Amino acid sequence: MGESGDIDEIWRRAEGGAVAILDCREEIPCDPCEAVCARGAIVVGKNVCDLPRYDPGLCNGCGRCVAICPGMAIYLLDRSSRDGGARLTLPYEMKEEIKAGDEVWALDEDGSPLGKGKVVKTAKMNKRDHSLLVTVDVPEEWALKVRGVRIRVMSIGEPLEVRGCQREEDHLLCRCEEISRSQAREYAAMGFNSLRALRRFSRVGLGYCQGRFCQAMLVDEFSTAAFRDREGVGVFKVRPPVRPVKLGRLGGENG
Numbered sequence: 001m002g003e004s005g006d007i008d009e010i011w012r013r014a015e016g017g018a019v020a021i022l023d024c025r026e027e028i029p030c031d032p033c034e035a036v037c038a039r040g041a042i043v044v045g046k047n048v049c050d051l052p053r054y055d056p057g058l059c060n061g062c063g064r065c066v067a068i069c070p071g072m073a074i075y076l077l078d079r080s081s082r083d084g085g086a087r088l089t090l091p092y093e094m095k096e097e098i099k100a101g102d103e104v105w106a107l108d109e110d111g112s113p114l115g116k117g118k119v120v121k122t123a124k125m126n127k128r129d130h131s132l133l134v135t136v137d138v139p140e141e142w143a144l145k146v147r148g149v150r151i152r153v154m155s156i157g158e159p160l161e162v163r164g165c166q167r168e169e170d171h172l173l174c175r176c177e178e179i180s181r182s183q184a185r186e187y188a189a190m191g192f193n194s195l196r197a198l199r200r201f202s203r204v205g206l207g208y209c210q211g212r213f214c215q216a217m218l219v220d221e222f223s224t225a226a227f228r229d230r231e232g233v234g235v236f237k238v239r240p241p242v243r244p245v246k247l248g249r250l251g252g253e254n255g
């Protein structure tokens, strides 16, 4: 697992309770895991495209990084149960309702079912989070293989269920501030015709990602909705700090 922590150490620590496992493989501009971890267990560093470095010795299993990670690349492992199984806490973003007591399919990284597990609890770290944290008991031999859960798995040839699917206009363009495609169109209709004007009004681009994820989609949507070319819509002016910084650091604290 390289910089994501020594897996033997993680395995051992999980005997004492929940500990995070990072499976982040893409060198993309992303670091909310660092910003959200109050223990300093995750560090991306100055180059926001670097893979996170993780020290499991500092992790207290709070789960904040699981909830915030847009790549769903973090989960919690807890091996403290006396029955020898593994308790995993995974992010869940599907529409299907899931609750304690449900039997769910445990899926590997390819989405293939490993078998069934039992949901122990579900929770949201914040009301506005998209990810529900689902804690599920599975056999210990799956502990490092499970990457997600589903209420049901589709079989090949089974028609996709359209009912309940999110409408295209409800897709979130800005996940940090929860600005949907239809809201962006409404803002354009209200007369906001540049990203900077929209930012002052709606806080778009001022969330955790600082506009890194949403900017390209917003430029596309806005240039269409406001009948402006892309140059006219503009881009966010980048001001320091260019990545989230803890207040303590601004106050002169090291680390």
Ligand code: SF4
Binding pocket: 019, 020, 036, 037, 038, 039, 040, 041, 042, 058, 059, 060, 061, 062, 063, 064, 065, 066
């Ligand atoms: S579970 Fe909590 S303490 Fe552990 S790495 Fe994630 S945010 Fe940090």
Ligand code: SF4
Binding pocket: 022, 024, 025, 030, 031, 032, 033, 034, 044, 051, 052, 068, 069, 070, 071, 072, 073, 074
């Ligand atoms: S938030 Fe998730 S995807 Fe982003 S750097 Fe951290 S672990 Fe990787």
